[in-house]
Amino acid sequence: MKTSSIADTVRIWVWGISSLLIAITVSPLAFNAGKALSELSVTKDFNGAVNKIAAWSGAAQLKDFFAICWVIAAVGLLLPLVEWLRLGNERIGRKPWSLRLPHGATASQTGGQPVRPNSWGMLHGILGFVMTFCCFILIGYALVKAGSFSWVEDTSALKRDFWADFGLMLMVAYIVEFFFRCAVLGVFLRAMKPLLAIALAGMMFASVQFVMSGFTNYPMVDDETLTPFKLAGMLFLSGDFLERAFVVFLPWFAFGCVLGWARWRTASLWLPVGLLMGWLLSGMVFSKAANPIPIRDKVISLVASESLHNGLIPLLGVLVVGGLVHVITHGYSLKSKSAQAD
Incomplete structure (x- = not known):
């Protein structure tokens, strides 16, 4: 290093x-x-x-x-x-806001891995979106059948806003992946081995959602007594800290690692953008189509939470998506490495 x-x-x-x-x-x-x-x-x-x-x-x-x-x-x-x-x-020949690695960097452990043009990029993006979206919509359907969620009666808003949500999630997915997988992971890959870099970037990615989950049990706050110390305690010292670590952080960390793996295997953002877009859009669509049913049992709440992306069952879905990513990028990675060797 x-x-x-x-x-x-x-x-x-x-x-x-x-x-x-x-x-x-x-x-x-x-x-x-x-x-x-x-x-x-x-x-x-x-x-x-x-x-x-x-x-x-x-x-x-x-x-x-x-x-x-x-x-x-x-x-x-x-x-x-x-x-x-x-x-x-x-900076010669580069835009001042460019966060790609310096010219001449190679895909070695010490040189990092710059994002390169990908002739299979659009196909990878479409496959990533379809895999993740379909996988988690099926998981949502199973959770409804299991009694963890119930369908809403009025779905007019879902049908009316679908394409607006589609465009919004595409924009969010690209911005997030450009930062986490292009910039942050690119810096980490220069300092450490790929697996450790991917895990570290995934940890930062999941930490954002973990922090935001601190507001789940505090929807309303008295503005007269709110202070930075009280807010910090709400986010990090609440009684359900360990439960949040398992239910929220673990699935998002695993998915962040899948996104990093997809970026490293393809040296491109197409696949991770498609994967994240499918992840975000499935969660938004399902949140409008179904309402969570309160679960009092602590053990069951770890399996399925109030969100399509939180809990043990979504974590299993992430592992399935990760396996599919490994399969569809295996031949591409070997082909790319052999081409670089030639």
């Missing part, structure tokens, strides 16, 4: 933790200000934009404010991170 590459890995984690701490600090202030603006808008009329913000703030929960603050903090620290990583050492 090169010392500079290890330092870049540490910097990535410092960026992630720093953006989280900023979000925890700022979110209570934004939450209190938003609720105050909402109450004030009842007696005083503002301009159109402010009225819309006030209306949104009145209906929004702490989770919504926190998510926005976290995104803003992460984006705000992104440019300093790029400069801190010293990606500008070889």
